[in-house]
Amino acid sequence: MNRRKRVTTQCFECKNASCFVKQCSPEYIGLISAKKNQIKINKGQYIFREDSPVFGIYFIQQGRVKVVSSNIDGKEQIVRLAGDGHILGHRGYGGETHPVGAVAQNDVWVCFLDNALLYDAFKANFEFLYAIMMFYSKELRKSEQRSKYFAQMTVEERVIFALLYISESFGLEGMEGSPLITLSRQEIADIAATNADQVSRVLTSLKNREQVSMEGKNIILADLEGLKKSIARYTTSYS
Amino acid sequence: MNRRKRVTTQCFECKNASCFVKQCSPEYIGLISAKKNQIKINKGQYIFREDSPVFGIYFIQQGRVKVVSSNIDGKEQIVRLAGDGHILGHRGYGGETHPVGAVAQNDVWVCFLDNALLYDAFKANFEFLYAIMMFYSKELRKSEQRSKYFAQMTVEERVIFALLYISESFGLEGMEGSPLITLSRQEIADIAATNADQVSRVLTSLKNREQVSMEGKNIILADLEGLKKSIARYTTSYS
DNA sequence: CGCGTCCTTGAACCGCGTCAAGCCAGGTGG
């Protein structure tokens, strides 16, 4: 039975085929041989670890990546899910060490550009540097808005937000074409900044309201519009 | 009696006299007549409001500014205190509207650069654009680290953080040269993301431990090192 | 079949926000 396939083919970052993140990819800027700088990372391996020195940045050519940050008592928090065409490691660029770590969720191909190469590309290409600068500006806005909203949300709202975010990033198709989420309760909790217990509670509550249903342990977002509506007061985009 | 004067003369942003934020100031880039683009804003007035369109960015030449963001039910949150030499309005640059508002805490002189002027300056000057890009990258790191730590702190820790942050931004000298804080309980609460009641509680607790003392309603950070130590596990910088 | 892992759910605890009452200082008007 083949009722499972990738939902998203456009850029995850902005849902736009001509998104400038893609335009900034190595192929676009044409300065580097993408093939030459390509690296394969196996499922489960770190692409870079938290607090490791920054040698450059990465562009994801194919695969899914989980960006994590551990808090003061060692617990892991997922700060981002990234996929094809995304920039990776830019948070560290210009600093000494990576403030976050990146783990491959499946086999991943990345294109690695080291600091020197990048600097040359910036210097040679105004458009590229300007686009990256604008990218950072946008990231800053998004980051601050997200943390502002997160602080005001209840646990239930944060869990719903996490479900929608996952479905936009890694969504598969479940029954009737609704998004299917295969991450564990713990991983959802790591995104929603809570614990697995609360995620479980919220899910049973959503089940009773028929907004989600189950396929084994996997979660089907049955009433996508309803879910979106319940956190619409905060935002319209989950990335 | 003249036991009150400004503590800080270096750049608030990074405690560094040759900080690149200053290097990016209009005088440095030498493209614009700073005098010509200078605007005076009276105490209490908005420099720009939340959700207003972005026409350009500002450099504070002199004065103190409170950057605020209102949450879902209209309450105000202080996201930043800015002083001489700081960039202002950069969060909005590249977007449609300002995600935050800026209020003059005293009479303020700013230098305004509109979008077109700025674009020309970027295009003409690689160093400038590169520095601004790096500035954004650093802001992104700082913003994310701050929100990560904030989420893990208790109310007491957040209030202490707010006190230290204020003292680094707007610190005056009180008795024995210790920093003196003249903001109201409510304003401190707006920084610490809590309410005035809790701030009051924390302050009496700190008074009992002799970490702060009072001069009327104003707060003297008597044991600066002790206060810093109590939140050292989170960070070493408050800006 | 037994074991481990993940999920679920109830119960207890606790931090923090809210409300209300009281206090103090400064300002105003009689």
Add this chain to the structure above:
DNA sequence: CCACCTGGCTTGACGCGGTTCAAGGACGCG
């Protein structure tokens, strides 16, 4: 000069939401 009012600060009491702990169930795997 005193009476009164107002706005900010302080402090106790209370309740809600959410985290934590513990016990039990479902499922897969050797």
